[in-house]
Amino acid sequence: MPYNPLDIFEIHDNALCISGKSIAELDYSGIKPPCYIYSKQVVAKKIKLLRDTLPKSIKIHYSIKANPLPALVSFITDHVDGLEVSSMAEMKIALATGIDSSSICLTGPGKSYEELEIAVKNNIVISAESSLELHRLDEIGTENMHKPSVLIRINPTYTQKRAGMKMASGSSQFGIDAEQIPELLNWVKDSCIDLHGFHIYSGSQILDAEAINFSQKKTIELVKQFTSEYNKPIKTINMGGGFGIPYFSKHTPLDLNSVGKNMQALSPVIESIHSEQPINTIIELGRYIVGEAGIYVCKVVDKKISRGKTYLITNGGMHHQLAASGNLGQRNRKNFPVYIANKIYSPITEVVNIVGKLCTPLDLLGDNIELSKAEVSDYIVILQSGAYGYTASPINFLSQPKANEYLM
Numbered sequence: 001m002p003y004n005p006l007d008i009f010e011i012h013d014n015a016l017c018i019s020g021k022s023i024a025e026l027d028y029s030g031i032k033p034p035c036y037i038y039s040k041q042v043v044a045k046k047i048k049l050l051r052d053t054l055p056k057s058i059k060i061h062y063s064i065k066a067n068p069l070p071a072l073v074s075f076i077t078d079h080v081d082g083l084e085v086s087s088m089a090e091m092k093i094a095l096a097t098g099i100d101s102s103s104i105c106l107t108g109p110g111k112s113y114e115e116l117e118i119a120v121k122n123n124i125v126i127s128a129e130s131s132l133e134l135h136r137l138d139e140i141g142t143e144n145m146h147k148p149s150v151l152i153r154i155n156p157t158y159t160q161k162r163a164g165m166k167m168a169s170g171s172s173q174f175g176i177d178a179e180q181i182p183e184l185l186n187w188v189k190d191s192c193i194d195l196h197g198f199h200i201y202s203g204s205q206i207l208d209a210e211a212i213n214f215s216q217k218k219t220i221e222l223v224k225q226f227t228s229e230y231n232k233p234i235k236t237i238n239m240g241g242g243f244g245i246p247y248f249s250k251h252t253p254l255d256l257n258s259v260g261k262n263m264q265a266l267s268p269v270i271e272s273i274h275s276e277q278p279i280n281t282i283i284e285l286g287r288y289i290v291g292e293a294g295i296y297v298c299k300v301v302d303k304k305i306s307r308g309k310t311y312l313i314t315n316g317g318m319h320h321q322l323a324a325s326g327n328l329g330q331r332n333r334k335n336f337p338v339y340i341a342n343k344i345y346s347p348i349t350e351v352v353n354i355v356g357k358l359c360t361p362l363d364l365l366g367d368n369i370e371l372s373k374a375e376v377s378d379y380i381v382i383l384q385s386g387a388y389g390y391t392a393s394p395i396n397f398l399s400q401p402k403a404n405e406y407l408m
């Protein structure tokens with residue numbers, strides 16, 4: 001059966017339901033659109049699928065940047081092995097879950113001295129993105145008489161061709177160029193740094209299992225090479241992630257079985273890498289865990305026809321859901337899966353443009369899309385909104401009301 005994001009949720013009486021309740025019932029009980037609703041059940045299902053399909057030895061980390069809602073992060077933390085953070089605020093959200101801080105990893109370019117210092121003092125693992133950052137970590141370690149736990153993030157020489165968003169290879173602000181690493185490793189040996197291992201993250205939103213398998217194989221080979229040059233045991237390999245989810249009709253879901261098999265095939269190579277205990281092998285995922293679990297809901301407040309085109313004007317918009325408006329890195333605008341939540345299927349349909357409250361033509365949530373015929377007070381739902389939804393949107397633009405966020 002082809003993938004249909006509607007299948008993630010239940011439909012009763014032609015209405016999309018979460019936890020057995022329709023959007024109208026939820027609205028009546030105080031769950032007020034414009035809002036995001038995240039389903040714990042869907043998140044738990046995704047993590048279980050990962051656990052069931054990937055080798056048992058693989059540690060799954062959640063990348064908070066995909067969705068930093070504290071209640072959601074806290075729920076996810078009970079189901080995963082660690083958290084990936086990229087800012088002071090994310091670090092605080094992660095620490096507040098009560099997770100063992102050595103299972104938190106701080107990544108990202110341009111970390112401030114203060115961020116590094118707080119990470120070191122809290123025993124958080126730091127993925128170093130530049131040689132200057134390594135030197136700062138050495139300084140902080142020496143000053144505090146506390147060895148920083150560090151991964152070196154590698155900018156590899158191979159290219160991840162099929163990522164929705166490339167984040168490694170060639171010239172990059174991420175990681176340290178592979179060819180600079182041997183010399184740095186010599187320096188690290190005499191520094192105050194406790195080098196736990198290496199990190200590679202090559203890109204986001206990858207639906208092609210072959211591409212993931214290729215980069216994971218290359219990652220392990222590179223780590224093996226660097227570890228033998230380092231000539232000391234390592235403890236950790238963070239081999240990235242980038243697992244994508246389908247957004248548009250031409251997308252097919254990632255073949256997770258293939259990724260699992262490839263990881264299994266890599267385990268002897270991982271076991272052959274110089275270490276004193278089994279290597280902590282991590283994948284870090286954001287979108288794959290939360291993307292399908294979240295919906296964005298807004299309400300139709302006006303309907304009009306302008307020169308032959310029908311507009312549904314909502315109380316939401318791209319200030320809440322930028323990605324669905326096509327303005328978050330899309331080259332050709334495509335519609336997210338959008339429905340009338342209280343009339344999912346209807347014999348009477350209409351081609352409409354769905355827009356938000358912002359005074360810009362960019363604020364388009366659905367372009368020329370055929371939906372059940374809608375009226376004022378109907379609910380618009382945008383599926384696949386759990387990752388890079390609210391958190392990646394310009395919420396202050398036009399000073400419109402914020403969206404509510406609910407975890408159910």
Ligand SMILES: *Cc1c(COP(=O)(O)O)cnc(C)c1O
Nearest residue numbers: 063066201204205242285286287
């Ligand atoms: C953004 C990011 C992730 C998460 O990416 P997803 O595509 O949401 O899984 C993981 N690791 C790093 C280093 C990142 O920058």
